[in-house]
Amino acid sequence: MNCAHGYWGADCKSRCSEGCTDIGCDKVTSSCFECDSGYHGKYCDIPCPVHCRYNCDRLNATCTSCYAGWYGDLCNIPCHSNCIYCSKSSGECSRCKNGWYGTYCSKPCSAESGCYNDYCTKSTGDCSICKIGWFGSKCENQCPNSCQNGCQKSSGYCISCSPGYWGSDCSKRCLNCHDCNKNNGYCSFCSSGFWGSNCSNICPNNCESCDKSSGTCLFCPNGFWGSNCSKPCSTNNCNMCDINTGFCKSCESGFWGPNCNYRCNNCSNIKCDISTGACETCPDGFAGENCNIKCEISTCLIWQCDKKQGFVCSSCLNGFWGTLCGKRCMPNGNCNYCDKTTGICDSCVSGYWGTVCEKKCSESDTCEYCDRNTGICNSCLSGYWGNHCEHGCPENCDGNCHKSTSRCSCKHGFWGDLCERKCLAGDRCQYCSKTYGTCSACKNGYWGSLCEKECPIVCTGQCDRYTGKCSYCRPGLRDVNCNRTCIEKNCETCKGTGDSYSCTKCRAGYWGQGCENQCSSERCLECHMTEGRCILCEDGFWGNSCNQKCQNSCQCCSLTYGTCSAPHYCLRIHDRYHATGI
Template identity: 30%
Template sequence: MTSQNVGGVVSDICNVGYYGDDCDKTCPSNCENAGCMQANGTCIGNCKEGFYGSMCDLKCSSRIKNCIHCEVTDGKCLICENGLFGEDCRFTCPEQCETCESKDVCMTCKKGYFLLGNNCAKCLNNCKACRHYSECSECVQGRYGPTCGYTCPKQCLECKSADECTKCKVGYESTSRKCQCSHNCYREGDLDSWCSVDGNCSKGCIDGKTGVHCQTDCDDEKRCLRCQQFSKSCEQCVIGYYGKEHFCGKMCGNCLKESSGDIKCDIEDGNCPGACTLGFYNEQCKLQCAKNCDNTKGCEKITGKCVACKIGFFGKKCENSCSKNCFNGGCEQHDGYCNEGCIPGWYNNTCESTCNKGCKHQICDRMTAECSHGCENGYKGKYCEMDCLDGFFGSNCTKKCGYCLSSQPCDKKTGQCTEGCDKGYAGSECIIECLDGFHGSDCTKDCGYCLSSQPCDKKTGQCKEGCDKGYTGSECIIAHVPDVEEESTNLLFIIPVLIVTTVIVVIVIIVFCKYKNRRCSCMLYKNEHQTGSEQAQELNDRGIHDDERSDDNSDDDTLHSEEAKLHKADDDATESGREVDGRNFHRGGEVDGRNLRLGGEVDGRNLRRGGEVDNRK
């Protein structure tokens, strides 16, 4: 908004394009130069072409069809569309006229004509546009000159002269104002032989181009390095692609890279010329080897058969699982046989059959199932399928049971007597005989008081030779105290024994002294003054076996005869003593824990046979 002083009065004027008291309203868009009255917004001057009215908001064509410009006030048509005339544009101009006032008056001419008077005259034949017959402003293609009387060079579509082409024919390129064969034509030999008169490339196209003029790329993705000129069939693809008829639109498979590192495949079918990358197969190397193939060896290119399987699988494509009982888990690829044998407890080719439980360590021959390491304790037989018979145990049942209680069978595996041992034996297998002094089952009982500490019977505990003094019973474990009557009875047995013993000693001495007169008298003298016990003691000390020094065989016979008689008498006396009260009495034996000696004490009285009384010798 600007201010203006008119006659001393200052007023505001709106900027162009606006009106109103505050100049906040926009003039109508079709007002020419965007001007309008500030008071009411009516257009100042003319409307834009094609509109009329005070606000220039009405179309001329809405009132008169084909009218392109009309009076602002009333809409009367001033200019009709080209080729039409009249107030309502209903009439057509002559054919050669661009615009006209009437059928007889042309205002402008169409191209190829020039205005001659009120009419339009045709230009010369080769003129495309002219101002007069002799002045062509534009020639038809291929012609040049003031009257278009000259022909352009063959490569030129349009030219200014024989040496200056302004537009080249298809297949030719402008180079230094001249048209030459396209640079996409295969260039070999003379320049003019590269392409024909019409610009077609005579010898084909350079790599990557196709078409008669070699102006078209072989493919949009530029994967086809070289293609045929007229069919677009690719003859060479970029590395890693193929597809002769598909513009190299397909990618090669997993072909093994060449030494250069390039991946190449057949351009027509994509087949790999060599091997596949490890892990792929088929002719195009697009299929993956089976998942259970050994990753380090892959599979055969054509069939996909695994060269080797991962441990635990078999089959052409390793689709089958080895038996879980194969040793180390592996098996033969073609048949699944466990090539390293079976784990303990299994046999046959595929380790699917179980060894008998009796095989030692559960190991058996892989083919026959025989227990190759023998049997476990308690079993026997080639296959260890039989239990041991009662009374035997151990591997192959070769051991006999010990002395188990009541002859019960022992454990067939351990040999142990589960119920204990028979009398006289001990140990888990009952094969250890009781030590001396012990008896009974498991040797848990001590022997009784056997005579002279001799061992008792290890089974029954009985003392075979009788009991020590003071004990009785079969096992000599019952303490025994004799009464007075029993002591008297013992004396009745002892006295005859003493008498017989004394007689024997005397007879022996007499016989011996027959040849030893000096000694004999001495001995006889002493014998008269010695008790029987003293005589026996002296003979014992001196050793009556001096008779061995005798040289007289007849005397020896006499001595032996006498000794035999004495021994018989002694035995008779002893036998009679044994029958008393059913008890065994021994000569010189012990009774009731007290030592009874020859010449011992009875009932508090000293009985003496040629001995000393009252502690006198």
């Protein structure tokens, strides 16, 4: 009985070696019939040498081929360092790295000039292609200086010459020639100002350039025409005229017409069409071909000033309608908005209703807006309520009251639906509950459940509602109870408890951790507490030390740059203006 592929033994339960191919192994000895790639030995359980490429001999491990850079039976000898590939048996290089040649790639290609990409023939070291500017078998020779785009590798003949040169080595000069034939020196394009087969003739004086064969002028300077550019254009206002006829082709800025004798109208940049006088562009606020339509109508809200279409108004001010918004919506002036095309009223001004807004919302003028069709009041003026806004809001309301119930927000010190009751704490209460009258916040300077106690005199403003402790101390005082002074005499405010405290603000003119330093100048009204630089100068001065004067015409100037500032940017300090450009 034969075993299934991959198994051996009397009961066919033992697995063949992993190095065996799918053909399997001998049922009795377990030796592999054939090894997988990368293995050798009777049982195909020994890896081939590490640099073997593909397979090795099953009995002696000789490699079939080597990976790049190695040679020998077992591929364990490195090729020469400049080899890419070498012979498996001899180690001779079959391909060199760029820049090297020879049997073992040990010789450098010509380094002084340069093979293109540093590549040379392996056997001789000759360059296949030279870098631009070099020639010779090893690219050891430099091309002539006048060569353009290099020269031929074998002969050194120039491929093309620089402008003004010709010959195989581009050593011969083409006089007055911009471009001449490399082989015979014939000039095909003369330099500006010359003509003739050898470009030896000078163009007429006024010519910018002339015909190479005839010497006739091709381009004249502005203001002249004719074969020799000797004739002046017909008028002083002509910028350029036809070289053959003298007719003006371009007028000076601001003129038009055949002889440039008409002035452009209200054109922007003073430019107009030479034939029609039509403006290229109009200045802001004008339209039309000649920019003679003024785009300014006070009753137009949104408009466009178009050169071709003229003045186009797309939206009118309230109360006006029509193409140019020149018509009033209603003769009585009570229409707020009307249709721009038909003039039909869309909404009435405050206090009026009806088809043409002819009726008053209320006789007492207390109704702000009412229904356009029924006259029923929708919104009362501040301080009124009722169907017709006929009732005044309760006197202690803070602003408006509800139109139907007259309920409102109360002024400070009052509570109740109609704000008819005084807060339990009286005038000392800042806010009290509108429902119960209990005080939720005391006015500055008071504390206690009914705000009945005054804050200590050492406090500035508020103190704690329940303990009476100061929220902030008066200048010069510190500690929890504000009962200790800031020791430094120039310290205006400080913070901290016990002996651990620090100044938070110095008196005017001083700076430093303990406010021990004076500001750098008497003109410095205030300086930075930690850096000492001025942040507020006396009027008329600027700079970190306020030692530089503003310009004579300045009322005040930037502290940093000294540039003038408008008066409304200046702050009034100690009855003086100073710059705000800190």
